Amino acid sequence: MSAKLFYLLGEPVSTAKEIEVASSLSEDDLKHLVASHFAIVVPDGISFLSEQRNTQLPSLSEILETDEPIAISIDGKRVRDPPGPKGLPYVGNFFEIYPDHLGNHQRLFDTYGAVIKTVSMGRTIYLTNDPAIAAMAFTEGDFFSKRIIEGHPLFPIKNEQAGVFLGDTDTEEWRIVHKFLPPAFGPKAVRHYAPTMQLTVEDAFKVFDELDGRGEAWNVYPYMLKLGSQAVGKLVLGIDFQQFTSVDAKPHELVILIAEVLSLNKKVTSWGSWYGSLPFGDPKALRDKRDRIMELIEESVKAAKQGGIEDLDLQEAAIKATNMVDYCLRATDSKGNKLPKKNLVDPLLVATGAGFTTTSSLLSWLIYSLVTYPGMQDRLLQELVDNGFGDDTQITAEFTNKLTFLDHFIKETQRRHNPSYQPGRTAQQDLILPGGYKIPQDGILIPAIHHIHNNPALWDNPARFDPDRWDTEAVKNRHRAAYIPFAMGPRGCIGFNFALQEVKVFLPKLVYRYRFEREGVEDTVEYDPMFQLIRPNNLYVRAERRVKWPPRTGL
Ligand code: HEM
Numbered sequence: 003m004s005a006k007l008f009y010l011l012g013e014p015v016s017t018a019k020e021i022e023v024a025s026s027l028s029e030d031d032l033k034h035l036v037a038s039h040f041a042i043v044v045p046d047g048i049s050f051l052s053e054q055r056n057t058q059l060p061s062l063s064e065i066l067e068t069d070e071p072i073a074i075s076i077d078g079k080r081v082r083d084p085p086g087p088k089g090l091p092y093v094g095n096f097f098e099i100y101p102d103h104l105g106n107h108q109r110l111f112d113t114y115g116a117v118i119k120t121v122s123m124g125r126t127i128y129l130t131n132d133p134a135i136a137a138m139a140f141t142e143g144d145f146f147s148k149r150i151i152e153g154h155p156l157f158p159i160k161n162e163q164a165g166v167f168l169g170d171t172d173t174e175e176w177r178i179v180h181k182f183l184p185p186a187f188g189p190k191a192v193r194h195y196a197p198t199m200q201l202t203v204e205d206a207f208k209v210f211d212e213l214d215g216r217g218e219a220w221n222v223y224p225y226m227l228k229l230g231s232q233a234v235g236k237l238v239l240g241i242d243f244q245q246f247t248s249v250d251a252k253p254h255e256l257v258i259l260i261a262e263v264l265s266l267n268k269k270v271t272s273w274g275s276w277y278g279s280l281p282f283g284d285p286k287a288l289r290d291k292r293d294r295i296m297e298l299i300e301e302s303v304k305a306a307k308q309g310g311i312e313d314l315d316l317q318e319a320a321i322k323a324t325n326m327v328d329y330c331l332r333a334t335d336s337k338g339n340k341l342p343k344k345n346l347v348d349p350l351l352v353a354t355g356a357g358f359t360t361t362s363s364l365l366s367w368l369i370y371s372l373v374t375y376p377g378m379q380d381r382l383l384q385e386l387v388d389n390g391f392g393d394d395t396q397i398t399a400e401f402t403n404k405l406t407f408l409d410h411f412i413k414e415t416q417r418r419h420n421p422s423y424q425p426g427r428t429a430q431q432d433l434i435l436p437g438g439y440k441i442p443q444d445g446i447l448i449p450a451i452h453h454i455h456n457n458p459a460l461w462d463n464p465a466r467f468d469p470d471r472w473d474t475e476a477v478k479n480r481h482r483a484a485y486i487p488f489a490m491g492p493r494g495c496i497g498f499n500f501a502l503q504e505v506k507v508f509l510p511k512l513v514y515r516y517r518f519e520r521e522g523v524e525d526t527v528e529y530d531p532m533f534q535l536i537r538p539n540n541l542y543v544r545a546e547r548r549v550k551w552p553p554r555t556g557l
Pocket residue numbers: 165166167168180238352353354356357358360361364420421422424425426487488489492493494495496497498500501
């Protein structure tokens with residue numbers, strides 16, 4: 003055993019730490035040992051060197067022989083802060099990021115590389131478009147966790163009681179809610195929701211038919227918001243939001259409130275922490291609207307209870323429940339425990355909000371892809387016809403599993419236009435990422451979903467919309483974090499089966515009945531930069547009832 007001094011290349015020699023090195027260690031063991039002292043996330047990238055002699059120390063014997071402090075480089079680099087634009091006084095990089103934060107972050111990645119640092123209105127955020135680093139951030143543990151501290155994108159709507167989505171991982175609330183909710187979103191459980199999903203879209207036909215009869219184009223997002231929330235209203239809360247009773251039916255109060263809260267939250271977080279604590283204006287509106295939402299969800303729980311409840315084991319409850327409120331009231335674990343009352347209302351609110359805001363944006367982008375990329379509608383329709391689809395088809399998971407092109411079309415739309423873009427994870431300690439990037443304790447790192455999905459190092463010609471790429475070996479063998487529309491890891495989306503099934507029911511029904519065409523093709527479709535999700539603001543389409551369908555190709 004001999005004591006050696008190690009320091010990070012790029013840091014002063016005075017920061018060196020003494021580490022006992024046994025002569026029996028392998029070189030890999032030594033890297034792991036040193037990594038544990040400096041919180042280096044990937045030990046493999048470590049090299050040792052003598053700065054004084056300007057020489058590498060590749061073997062254990064050379065390290066044991068030297069009496070000088072030993073420098074540690076990471077992937078051949080010194081450790082340093084991630085680079086980023088310099089910024090202006092007070093506002094920092096705000097005007098370099100907004101309003102087009104997707105385009106501008108792309109420009110910053112192109113300029114500064116795979117890990118960047120931005121400071122906007124006093125709030126520091128690190129972002130990455132590297133899937134390997136994203137996967138590290140999504141691994142809950144000693145390095146990163148979903149810990150929603152000040153500066154985290156979800157901080158103003160943090161809600162520990164909710165457990166999921168809006169709460170920290172290391173809490174009793176997350177553990178208990180994350181045990182009870184996921185079974186209700188498993189593949190088997192969501193299958194039994196397919197008929198309700200189908201009735202929901204069929205019920206909306208009369209509105210789209212009327213718009214067609216009037217020869218009117220319609221703004222896609224508001225209608226998809228109503229369609230997505232109509233399904234979530236029924237299946238999560240057991241409420242019929244009555245949003246397709248007429249062309250102009252208003253969205254339900256809850257739907258409006260949740261959408262407003264997400265807008266206000268994005269606004270409040272982009273203006274920095276000082277703004278969020280104001281007792282008036284947007285921050286106050288945000289707090290008031292949240293209170294009203296809670297009242298509405300509590301009402302739906304009360305209404306469900308009146309129907310009577312029978313305790314069921316988690317898996318059985320998931321398959322038998324008529325909606326998630328019903329599930330949460332019945333589901334009982336192996337020890338006879340139920341989801342505590344105090345953890346009932348908030349998770350249901352989260353499932354409602356997370357459920358429809360995301361799916362309505364995705365549905366809007368799916369329609370965008372239909373009307374923007376040539377040949378897509380024809381191919382989707384042909385696949386339906388070839389699989390015997392008709393007005394009377396009862397859509398099941400078995401049926402949609404046969405629709406490969408539909409699957410690839412949805413994946414490609416989520417790659418190019420995913421609604422979620424900023425899942426944040428918080429550094430648990432000062433740590434060093436591959437490439438030598440330093441992230442301080444409490445630093446917030448965002449795996450930038452859009453920029454990973456459009457990273458030219460991972461995707462061939464990423465700007466090209468090409469559903470067929472999903473058939474290629476390159477895409478099949480991609481890095482596991484190269485495509486993460488639902489994030490990943492323990493805090494990844496629990497509702498992805500629900501979301502995918504919903505769009506796989508809605509889209510065939512819509513494409514089979516209507517031919518979509520874009521209105522105002524000369525206008526650029528803009529996304530809303532002040533919303534928690536990416537949604538199109540001004541996509542107008544005409545949905546024309548089909549009168550002819552192609553013949554089967556006899557495949
Ligand atoms: C297109 C549809 C959807 C997308 C793109 C999406 C995306 C995501 C992402 C990226 C996360 C991780 C958030 C983070 O790390 O901060 C997440 C979490 C979550 N999602 Fe989804 N989601 C979708 C649909 C749904 C649906 C339909 C539901 C429920 C009905 C749902 C419920 C949740 C919940 C409860 C969490 C939090 C899980 C936890 O905190 O442990 N999502 N979703």
